[in-house]
Amino acid sequence: MYYVAKTMEIAGAHSLHLSYESKCEKLHGHNWIITVYCKAKELNQDGMVCDFKHIKDKIHGYLDHGNLNELLPFNPTAENIAKWITDQIPECYKTKVQESGGNTAIYEIDDFENENIDRKIYHSLRVMEISKKIATNMGLENEKIELATLIGLLHDIGRFEQFKIYQTYSDLESIDHGDLGADILKQNNFIRNFIKEAKYDEIILKSVQNHNKYKIADDLNKEEKLFCKIVRDADKIDILYEAIEIFWKNGREEIQNDLISDKVYNEFLNKKLIKKEKKQLIALFISLISLIIFSLLDNKIDKIFLFFFIGDLIIIFVDVCLELKKYWKNKKDNTGS
Numbered sequence: 124m125y126y127v128a129k130t131m132e133i134a135g136a137h138s139l140h141l142s143y144e145s146k147c148e149k150l151h152g153h154n155w156i157i158t159v160y161c162k163a164k165e166l167n168q169d170g171m172v173c174d175f176k177h178i179k180d181k182i183h184g185y186l187d188h189g190n191l192n193e194l195l196p197f198n199p200t201a202e203n204i205a206k207w208i209t210d211q212i213p214e215c216y217k218t219k220v221q222e223s224g225g226n227t228a229i230y231e232i233d234d235f236e237n238e239n240i241d242r243k244i245y246h247s248l249r250v251m252e253i254s255k256k257i258a259t260n261m262g263l264e265n266e267k268i269e270l271a272t273l274i275g276l277l278h279d280i281g282r283f284e285q286f287k288i289y290q291t292y293s294d295l296e297s298i299d300h301g302d303l304g305a306d307i308l309k310q311n312n313f314i315r316n317f318i319k320e321a322k323y324d325e326i327i328l329k330s331v332q333n334h335n336k337y338k339i340a341d342d343l344n345k346e347e348k349l350f351c352k353i354v355r356d357a358d359k360i361d362i363l364y365e366a367i368e369i370f371w372k373n374g375r376e377e378i379q380n381d382l383i384s385d386k387v388y389n390e391f392l393n394k395k396l397i398k399k400e401k402k403q404l405i406a407l408f409i410s411l412i413s414l415i416i417f418s419l420l421d422n423k424i425d426k427i428f429l430f431f432f433i434g435d436l437i438i439i440f441v442d443v444c445l446e447l448k449k450y451w452k453n454k455k456d457n458t459g460s
Contacts, residue, residue, distance in 0.1 A: 125166060129178045130158045137191040137199040150190075155204070156221040157182065161214035173214045182208055201228035239292070243282045246361055251275035253357035261353075270323055274330045274354045277317060280304040281331070294335070305332035326350050334358055 138150040159182065163172040191199035195207060205218040205228050217231040254275030258268040281304030282292060289297035305328045308314040314324060330351045333339050335358075339351055 124162055124164055125172050126160070126162045127172045127175070128158055128160050129175045130156065131179055131183045132156055133183055133187045135186055135189050135191055139200060140198045150192075153222055155201075157204075157208065158219040158221075159208060159212060159215055160217040160219075161212060162216055163214055173212065178212060181211055201226070202230065204228070205230035239286055240283065243279055243286070243292075247276055247279050249361045250278060250354070250357045253360050254353055257353050257357055270326065271350055271353050273317060274327055274350055275357050277304070277308065277327065278331055278334045278354045278358060280307055299335070301332045301335040305329075330354050 133155045134152065135155070136150055136152045139145070139147045141148055159178050161172050161178075166172065186194060191204070195204070197203050197207070201220045201222045205220045208218040208220075209215045209230050209232065217229065219227060219229045221227045251272055252275070255268060255272040258271035263271070279300065281298075281300035281302070284307060285294075285297055285300045285303055286292060291297050292300070294300055308328060308331065314327065318324075318327070326347050329340070329343055329347045331354075333343070333351045334354045339348060339355075343351060
């Protein structure tokens with residue numbers, strides 16, 4: 124990561140709108156010392172994070188010797204000024220505004236929020252590619268492959284607004300992100316930003332709305348169910364990446380010491396989606412691995428998907444199989460057969 128900082132002095136005037144009496148409500152002046160902090164993972168084509176002159180032109184050139192109440196669309200406190208400056212420079216992650224010798228305001232972008240948004244962006248892009256591969260492997264025509272690809276890209280569009288409002292990706296603690304995603308696409312005909320014609324709107328909307336549901340809605344027609352199943356499978360395949368991370372963080376010991384319930388075991392054998400009444404790591408992995416196994420047996424996905432994480436998957440698969448074997452043995456011993 125590359126870091127740069129640009130410091131400049133801005134002379135100007137402002138008056139503050141406050142809920143209490145203060146002399147700061149009268150128009151007065153400051154010589155603000157402003158430091159803009161920028162960063163980038165890679166340098167641009169000129170070998171820079173950003174040009175210092177561009178920062179000065181955009182901030183100093185606009186604010187210097189001006190009345191900030193006329194130039195900025197908000198109450199021009201030092202805190203609000205710091206945020207506004209940060210928003211003006213794409214590479215900026217922090218701004219410090221020193222109003223006087225002992226008074227400084229700092230605004231810094233929350234890395235937690237950025238990391239979580241990035242996580243869903245990359246997830247959506249991977250699901251898009253997996254959806255395309257599933258559709259291709261099923262022998263669908265090119266137009267339908269493109270449709271499956273688009274649905275994969277849009278399936279989690281509700282996640283971004285969900286996190287922005289609630290600061291969580293938990294549907295139980297906030298809102299159903301599938302329903303929210305469908306609503307966002309319908310609002311102001313937002314879906315037209317992604318596809319010109321309306322003939323596939325219902326397929327897209329129902330796939331987005333149903334991709335995260337325990338059970339697909341009964342009112343979907345055959346074609347709507349097809350694309351809904353494609354994106355649901357693609358979504359779960361990519362979640363396997365995150366499941367592997369959970370596996371390594373929590374350790375194999377948790378899986379090895381966990382018990383498989385009769386309900387989970389029977390749902391696995393019957394190729395049913397495993398619904399957990401409590402968060403049980405072993406049930407998570409059985410559900411994901413059953414998806415992979417049965418999808419491969421039905422030739423729904425290409426084996427190349429597994430190449431990227433096959434080593435980790437084999438280790439998890441062996442552990443789960445051992446647990447299934449333990450379950451079967453205990454069952455046999457208890458029945459005396």
